[in-house]
Amino acid sequence: xQKKAEAKQSAIVTPWEVKGNVDYNKVxxxxxxxxxxxxxxxxxxxxxxxxxxxxxxxxxxxxxDMDRILDAYEKGEKFYLYTGxxxxxxxxxxxxxxxxxxxxxxxNFNAILLFQLxxxxxxxxxxxxxxxxxxxxxxxxxxxxxxLGFDPKKTKIFLDxxxxxxxxxxxxxxxxxxxxxxxxxxxxxxxxxxxxxxxYTAMQSVPAFLPSIYEGKPTLCLIPYxxxxxxxxxxxxxxxxxxxxxxxxxxxxxxxxxxHGLESHGKMSSSEESGAIYTTDNPEQVKKKVMKYAFSGGQxxxxxxxxxxxxxxIDVSYQWLTFFEENDKKLENIYKEYKSGKLLxxxxxxILINKLNQFLTEHQKKRELAKKHVEKFMxxx
Amino acid sequence: xQKKAEAKQSAIVTPWEVKGNVDYNKVxxxxxxxxxxxxxxxxxxxxxxxxxxxxxxxxxxxxxDMDRILDAYEKGEKFYLYTGxxxxxxxxxxxxxxxxxxxxxxxNFNAILLFQLxxxxxxxxxxxxxxxxxxxxxxxxxxxxxxLGFDPKKTKIFLDxxxxxxxxxxxxxxxxxxxxxxxxxxxxxxxxxxxxxxxYTAMQSVPAFLPSIYEGKPTLCLIPYxxxxxxxxxxxxxxxxxxxxxxxxxxxxxxxxxxHGLESHGKMSSSEESGAIYTTDNPEQVKKKVMKYAFSGGQxxxxxxxxxxxxxxIDVSYQWLTFFEENDKKLENIYKEYKSGKLLxxxxxxILINKLNQFLTEHQKKRELAKKHVEKFMxxx
Numbered sequence: 001x002q003k004k005a006e007a008k009q010s011a012i013v014t015p016w017e018v019k020g021n022v023d024y025n026k027v028x029x030x031x032x033x034x035x036x037x038x039x040x041x042x043x044x045x046x047x048x049x050x051x052x053x054x055x056x057x058x059x060x061x062x063x064x065d066m067d068r069i070l071d072a073y074e075k076g077e078k079f080y081l082y083t084g085x086x087x088x089x090x091x092x093x094x095x096x097x098x099x100x101x102x103x104x105x106x107x108n109f110n111a112i113l114l115f116q117l118x119x120x121x122x123x124x125x126x127x128x129x130x131x132x133x134x135x136x137x138x139x140x141x142x143x144x145x146x147x148l149g150f151d152p153k154k155t156k157i158f159l160d161x162x163x164x165x166x167x168x169x170x171x172x173x174x175x176x177x178x179x180x181x182x183x184x185x186x187x188x189x190x191x192x193x194x195x196x197x198x199x200y201t202a203m204q205s206v207p208a209f210l211p212s213i214y215e216g217k218p219t220l221c222l223i224p225y226x227x228x229x230x231x232x233x234x235x236x237x238x239x240x241x242x243x244x245x246x247x248x249x250x251x252x253x254x255x256x257x258x259x260h261g262l263e264s265h266g267k268m269s270s271s272e273e274s275g276a277i278y279t280t281d282n283p284e285q286v287k288k289k290v291m292k293y294a295f296s297g298g299q300x301x302x303x304x305x306x307x308x309x310x311x312x313x314i315d316v317s318y319q320w321l322t323f324f325e326e327n328d329k330k331l332e333n334i335y336k337e338y339k340s341g342k343l344l345x346x347x348x349x350x351i352l353i354n355k356l357n358q359f360l361t362e363h364q365k366k367r368e369l370a371k372k373h374v375e376k377f378m379x380x381x
Numbered sequence: 382x383q384k385k386a387e388a389k390q391s392a393i394v395t396p397w398e399v400k401g402n403v404d405y406n407k408v409x410x411x412x413x414x415x416x417x418x419x420x421x422x423x424x425x426x427x428x429x430x431x432x433x434x435x436x437x438x439x440x441x442x443x444x445x446d447m448d449r450i451l452d453a454y455e456k457g458e459k460f461y462l463y464t465g466x467x468x469x470x471x472x473x474x475x476x477x478x479x480x481x482x483x484x485x486x487x488x489n490f491n492a493i494l495l496f497q498l499x500x501x502x503x504x505x506x507x508x509x510x511x512x513x514x515x516x517x518x519x520x521x522x523x524x525x526x527x528x529l530g531f532d533p534k535k536t537k538i539f540l541d542x543x544x545x546x547x548x549x550x551x552x553x554x555x556x557x558x559x560x561x562x563x564x565x566x567x568x569x570x571x572x573x574x575x576x577x578x579x580x581y582t583a584m585q586s587v588p589a590f591l592p593s594i595y596e597g598k599p600t601l602c603l604i605p606y607x608x609x610x611x612x613x614x615x616x617x618x619x620x621x622x623x624x625x626x627x628x629x630x631x632x633x634x635x636x637x638x639x640x641h642g643l644e645s646h647g648k649m650s651s652s653e654e655s656g657a658i659y660t661t662d663n664p665e666q667v668k669k670k671v672m673k674y675a676f677s678g679g680q681x682x683x684x685x686x687x688x689x690x691x692x693x694x695i696d697v698s699y700q701w702l703t704f705f706e707e708n709d710k711k712l713e714n715i716y717k718e719y720k721s722g723k724l725l726x727x728x729x730x731x732i733l734i735n736k737l738n739q740f741l742t743e744h745q746k747k748r749e750l751a752k753k754h755v756e757k758f759m760x761x762x
Binding site: 123196381 | 505512542543546548550552554556557558559560561565571575576578580583762
């Protein structure tokens with residue numbers, strides 16, 4: 001079974017589709033990013049004291065130009081953070097992974113964060129989604145973002161349609177540098193692609209340049225994101241110098257797998273409800289979903305499990321704990337006990353359920369409180 | 382010579398290029414517009430008392446759905462006017478032709494006018510033009526627009542980059558309905574076209590729908606324009622119903638020929654200075670340009686001219702008088718005297734020079750006064 005898990009199938013990774021068991025080493029090679037190595041981790045740790053578990057565990061696994069960010073920071077220059085969320089539905093646990101890490105970066109490097117909600121993106125790419133619906137979701141999603149604890153003094157959240165008065169002219173500058181041919185090659189566009197979809201990547205590039213625009217001088221930007229967004233930011237980097245802006249640096253994370261497992265789906269998908277846990281799910285829903293759907297690395301019977309042990313590499317509950325159990329010692333114990341057969345699948349699931357419900361109960365409280373603080377974070381024209 | 386003038390060559394008419402001697406009957410057929418016939422003229426005249434010379438002389442020569450506009454007007458419903466100017470240089474006399482007519486429509490039908498200055502358009506299409514330059518030209522061009530006498534209470538002038546906070550979201554709605562394939566077929570785009578150019582037509586469609594958006598109910602829009610802009614508005618009409626907006630009506634004019642004549646160039650071009658008269662030219666410059674460059678329909682010698690007469694069909698000075706001499710009787714006399722050989726080319730040119738300088742002296746005074754009134758006309762987010 002472990003063998004099966006290690007045998008990687010060819011996978012698809014684009015901003016609109018992630019399918020199959022993603023081979024992250026292959027991604028690094030194909031996308032031309034740098035792996036995050038020990039040397040870089042040590043250099044980050046000099047400034048942060050502790051390393052975030054997502055770094056220790058290679059959940060954030062590659063980057064571009066993190067060294068330049070640290071060079072600048074060590075010289076006392078400021079850099080901005082930029083991340084985003086294309087709203088078209090509720091936030092699930094996969095979405096919050098890069099945001100949790102972004103907050104950690106904000107706290108440790110005292111950086112201003114630009115949080116883009118491109119409410120036009122999914123509208124342009126989904127036949128039946130209206131702009132009103134995606135804007136409604138944007139306002140729901142903002143509560144989740146705020147609930148994660150970003151600093152209202154250093155965080156600017158904006159919807160593209162509410163900040164287009166500023167963004168559109170810069171998007172035109174960006175768009176002038178991108179030919180249809182490039183967009184087609186990067187995103188796989190065809191003759192049936194609509195002209196809003198074709199232009200959209202220009203709007204996603206703009207926030208990477210806003211730091212230089214706001215500061216009136218070249219200012220670095222670091223973009224944490226899940227690896228599927230990479231095609232957009234490859235374009236952003238390619239055109240930056242032609243526009244006299246520094247290339248944005250970036251740091252990329254793996255996907256939280258869907259409950260159905262690594263083999264069937266590459267990342268958690270909102271469109272498949274049984275595979276996702278939403279930030280608004282109650283403890284009963286979480287329990288039911290994990291118990292019913294979380295793909296198990298355990299054996300067919302208790303007897304076999306005690307004898308052969310479970311496979312944490314394909315067990316979704318264990319994999320999720322690598323994202324949500326911050327304590328390395330605890331995680332290691334769980335790994336050992338599951339692998340040895342001491343811990344049964346049902347018991348492992350219970351550990352995860354408790355962990356998630358602990359996080360979600362707290363998150364839901366903060367999410368409720370966030371309703372009063374939205375305006376402190378919003379940036380509009 | 383007359384024969385030569387009547388033999389039409391194949392011409393190019395797109396929003397970015399007008400070349401050759403345009404056969405306007407062919408244009409009507411190819412673009413699918415309706416000729417403006419006696420019946421329609423009579424119906425317009427019922428409301429305007431007099432017909433504008435541009436209508437009497439078929440300078441405005443075709444339309445779409447003018448009947449629907451008149452139906453609505455006769456029922457007491459309001460309609461909006463929409464026209465525009467892509468700023469990338471000074472205004473010349475060719476530009477003001479549709480605007481003069483638009484003002485006449487505003488006065489006679491008491492209509493609100495939306496005047497778009499898409500400052501991103503030429504920036505996207507011209508390699509070396511910066512957005513700062515096109516915005517600078519926009520502010521210069523606005524003075525010419527105001528100088529023509531539009532009613533500040535019923536005229537809203539806007540730059541796309543200053544009104545994108547409103548326009549961009551609607552442009553996304555429009556853009557979702559237009560495939561690359563359609564844009565390619567209509568505008569002749571290729572793989573080298575930049576993604577800003579591809580999206581731009583969506584921004585040009587938006588003002589045709591703003592009347593319905595402002596009024597909160599289906600509201601008609603009439604777009605007067607020079608025929609080269611037709612491809613944009615064919616798309617606008619094609620997608621209107623899918624967005625639940627009424628199709629905009631339109632009325633199209635011929636081009637004022639460049640000074641070098643009908644044969645060499647289809648319309649006056651700002652990029653070729655010797656062929657154009659700008660609204661800021663002084664009387665000496667006008668005299669010099671007309672005397673030196675205006676293509677003549679006269680004979681090689683005075684003797685031959687007296688004997689054979691001039692050819693008003695190819696004589697640019699005469700053709701320009703059909704645009705700028707409002708008095709039909711005077712124009713007819715000039716025609717007869719030039720054709721008979723009584724009026725020499727130099728004398729005809731002097732008539733034109735006086736006419737133009739009379740118009741321009743007045744225009745320049747109003748243009749100067751306009752500087753104080755810009756803000757009354759501007760619409761921003």
